[in-house]
Amino acid sequence: METANIKLRRSMLFVPGSNAAMISNSFIYKPDSVMFDLEDSVALREKDSARMLVSQALQHPFYKDIEKVVRVNALDSDFGVDDLNAVVRSGTDVVRLPKTDSAQDVLDMEKVIEDIEKDCNREVGSTKMLAAVESALGILNAKEIAFSSPRLIGIALGAEDYVKDLKTERSPDGIELLFARSTILHAARAAGIMAFDTVFSDANDEETFLKEAALIKQLGFDGKSLVNPRQIELLHNLYAPTQKEVDFAKKVIEASDEAVQKGSGVVSLNGKMVDAPIIERAQLVLQRAKLSGVREL
Numbered sequence: 001m002e003t004a005n006i007k008l009r010r011s012m013l014f015v016p017g018s019n020a021a022m023i024s025n026s027f028i029y030k031p032d033s034v035m036f037d038l039e040d041s042v043a044l045r046e047k048d049s050a051r052m053l054v055s056q057a058l059q060h061p062f063y064k065d066i067e068k069v070v071r072v073n074a075l076d077s078d079f080g081v082d083d084l085n086a087v088v089r090s091g092t093d094v095v096r097l098p099k100t101d102s103a104q105d106v107l108d109m110e111k112v113i114e115d116i117e118k119d120c121n122r123e124v125g126s127t128k129m130l131a132a133v134e135s136a137l138g139i140l141n142a143k144e145i146a147f148s149s150p151r152l153i154g155i156a157l158g159a160e161d162y163v164k165d166l167k168t169e170r171s172p173d174g175i176e177l178l179f180a181r182s183t184i185l186h187a188a189r190a191a192g193i194m195a196f197d198t199v200f201s202d203a204n205d206e207e208t209f210l211k212e213a214a215l216i217k218q219l220g221f222d223g224k225s226l227v228n229p230r231q232i233e234l235l236h237n238l239y240a241p242t243q244k245e246v247d248f249a250k251k252v253i254e255a256s257d258e259a260v261q262k263g264s265g266v267v268s269l270n271g272k273m274v275d276a277p278i279i280e281r282a283q284l285v286l287q288r289a290k291l292s293g294v295r296e297l
Contacts, residue, residue, distance in 0.1 A: 154194030
């Protein structure tokens with residue numbers, strides 16, 4: 001990932017496509033991405049009206065400066081193709097595929113999206129994709145999914161269906177998700193795309209939410225799907241570097257620049273050698289500080 005062109009996607013706020021009130025004001029909470037949902041949170045009788053609401057929101061000026069993601073229904077459902085027709089034509093930035101079990105699932109949806117782009121004169125490839133993996137089969141195929149299309153910005157874990165597939169349930173420490181999280185993260189990093197964690201559904205339990213968020217940040221995830229606006233600021237603050245980290249990063253970059261000016265191939269700081277990974281990490285810390293500020297302790 002090029003640190004100079006990093007795109008922050010720490011928070012993806014789920015907004016049910018049938019909830020007109022939430023659709024009308026979700027942009028004010030300033031998540032990195034708004035994720036309108038046309039799938040599980042929308043009742044069958046409301047699918048058509050939800051699709052219309054989301055299509056209107058995608059074109060509204062209020063949302064012009066925020067990344068817009070839409071979770072559509074699966075292609076083999078009665079609603080998937082209609083969802084894609086509506087949201088691609090309305091200019092969604094990213095289509096989120098639900099329940100992605102294989103690379104072929106990505107390719108099948110990509111073909112439909114490409115046909116729609118051509119039909120409505122959108123640039124082919126301009127609609128990006130995000131694959132949500134929500135089954136044991138999908139986890140085992142995560143590598144093939146991650147490499148399946150240049151449209152993919154990342155892959156995400158959908159934990160509720162996944163733990164159901166494992167015949168278990170979610171626990172506070174998330175031990176049942178460790179293999180899935182590690183597999184998704186490695187697949188995404190190998191493919192050079194982003195990795196996103198699942199939702200934490202209890203908006204009133206901030207302590208456990210922050211523990212989970214700290215865990216996925218330490219694992220290396222780029223961000224997390226959220227169900228409540230109150231979780232946005234907590235997550236953004238957690239992902240921001242500390243002042244101590246920023247100060248150290250500046251010293252590393254200064255030492256690196258000084259070595260370059262001297263024509264030295266060795267960078268040292270306080271008597272210790274600084275190698276390339278540490279310099280790249282320092283660049284990332286400064287980039288994140290520039291984009292998200294410094295963490296409030």
